[in-house]
Amino acid sequence: MTDIDKEKSTYLFVHGKKDLEDTAKNLLVKNGFLDEKIIIAKSNEVGNVGEYMAMLWAPNNPSTIKIQKIIKVDKVEKPEGVLGLWKGVTWDDIFEIPLAKE
Secondary structure, eight states: OOOOOTTSOEEEEOTTOGGGHHHHHHHHHHTTOOGGGEEEOBTTBOOOTTOEEEEEESSSSOOEEEEEEEEEEOOOSSOOTTTGGGGGEEEEEEEEEEOOOO
16 A cells, blocks of 8 residues: 555545445545545545545445545646536546445
């Protein structure tokens, strides 16, 4: 597993799976992320370069949490749909955490 900067925020994408939100947060904390730095992702607010994204994957039937580091944030002129401002974000996949229901 790659070292993470615990002081950076992590944006959690649950893709509407609210029932897995606590499970995902608990797994992130067990893997070194700080609870107070985990933010539920919103389409109208994006992270910054160097921060993290934690995404339940695959959206319809998640079995893992993909951890991604934000490497670039471009301005989005016309945010639309569920992606919103995140459409301008570029990231690198850094590792995965198996999603096991507690």
